[in-house]
Amino acid sequence: MPPPDAQRIRPDAQLTRPEAETLIARALQSAGTAPDNAHSVARALVAAEIDGQKGHGFSRVASYAAQVASGKVAGHARPTSTRHGARLDVDAANGFAFPAVDLAIAELIRMAPETGVAMAAIRRSHHCGQLGAHVERLAEAGLAALMVANTPQAMAPWGGNRALFGTNPIAFAAPRPGQPPLVIDLSLSKVARGKVMAASKAGQPIPEGWALDPEGRPTTDPAQGLKGTMVPAGDAKGAALALVVEILAALVTGANRSDEASSFFDADGPPPGVGQMILAFDLSHAPGFGERLEGLISAILAQDGTRLPGSRRLTARDATHVTVPGHLMEEVDALIR
């Protein structure tokens, strides 16, 4: 006999990518998101889930919907852009980040061949998920691309114990002839804050060295880690790079600083208003780029014990279905009116 609660446990669902996107878009639309914005967000969340970036996937749906419902995210926002030479200023208008990133990518693909290098400066933005997926789209269009983002305060300046910088991710992609692009995507904390968030949600401890408690002491309690600060990758150097990203993503773009930004998770307070910067590099003046990159990649993989950064993301891409955990099916279904 099954245990008494078994009937109430929703089984995991196997959905095709379009089914999963439609499901999430419907949930976001029910909360008050414009259909095209909802589709942009849904596509990004499903792609992150498939790429194994679960902290940027389905786990965000309920929180995103709540932020639209409360007005923290403007569900009907229309991103707009203004161009000055090789610089594109994008106002995400306190909506979701993904429609603004979509606009930036489309414009950068037009601009970069003309200007050699082109930059998108996105302000009044929100959580932009896995940065690697955005630069990958630029690489699929034949460009190299570098992206930085600031995120709500999570890391202390080196030597301090209060959060000031976000985990401030950096991503890079470059096209490979006949293969998916090379994609590098990392946060400047030792581990992504999403992993601590996921552990907190799952009630699991975190390894020591990931986070510090509010008094600056190492902790294995994800709740204490979320209240405290994340440890920067590479210690002082990671903290210094977080400052660089902060200045590029927030101050050069005109976005909120990490310590001015509200949470990406809860539905309270003003919009986070963070920023993203994307740089796109045309490769027509980089002689033999594709062949030379293959040579570099071969030299990496010729050494035992190495792997190409980002290669794990490709493993699940050929699957016809994506697994949606039962508890998330519950959450999403509850959102759909």
Added chain:
Amino acid sequence: MPPPDAQRIRPDAQLTRPEAETLIARALQSAGTAPDNAHSVARALVAAEIDGQKGHGFSRVASYAAQVASGKVAGHARPTSTRHGARLDVDAANGFAFPAVDLAIAELIRMAPETGVAMAAIRRSHHCGQLGAHVERLAEAGLAALMVANTPQAMAPWGGNRALFGTNPIAFAAPRPGQPPLVIDLSLSKVARGKVMAASKAGQPIPEGWALDPEGRPTTDPAQGLKGTMVPAGDAKGAALALVVEILAALVTGANRSDEASSFFDADGPPPGVGQMILAFDLSHAPGFGERLEGLISAILAQDGTRLPGSRRLTARDATHVTVPGHLMEEVDALIR
């Protein structure tokens, strides 16, 4: 009575900055460097020495001169540039890096206000010293600037044990109203390779964790470390960032890869032919940049135990004289014919 060798030990010399620059320029000219190139190099080496970056200062003079004498560095090279939109391609023509960087800086200061963002891609280049000094000059002209460089192979890809990437430094600077610019300058190895080089020259051991021997084992012997690999800052993340820098500084510019580049130190072999990329950001579309940066800096310094990256470089700048160690006076004097 002094010991028998005392007469042969040259005392340290106290020189003014112009005296030190003239001394070094004469040494380089004696080896076959054009006067303007020699002056550009001398200015950079003296500035590095004053800023406490001894690995990029006077310790380089004898090695630079030997490379000009052997023809590894083209002492009379004239850097040239070609502009495509917001991209400036600079051919350092296998001369010293500094004249090419000077050209790039002068052009970027003209380009960035027009294009919003501008890039210099320097190829057929050489050791460019402390990157922070270069981006600082752009910040003194009111621009934010990011620079990356590749350097001869020194770090293994993550999981491997053979050198493939350089220590691949990153520098960033931003202007501060009424104050010297904020400057961040770091190599992606846990410590700069110049420190291991300096320890080797001085016959000092290095701390464990800086470098691995050729078999991939931790070592405290700087000679073994120089034969082996440098440990990346932040482990896998530092190695991934070194790959990003490698692609930007070498492949996007059209320069030699780190594993294709000859040594910056000895006079043998072909020119290293490495690359540098400099990005300059006009700040006229970054509202309130100066004031907002001061707010961020205040928030950093408000925490006990913090300091601003790059602040140590300012301590010796007001001194009227620079100390040139006696053994270097010997070396330099021997070069001047």
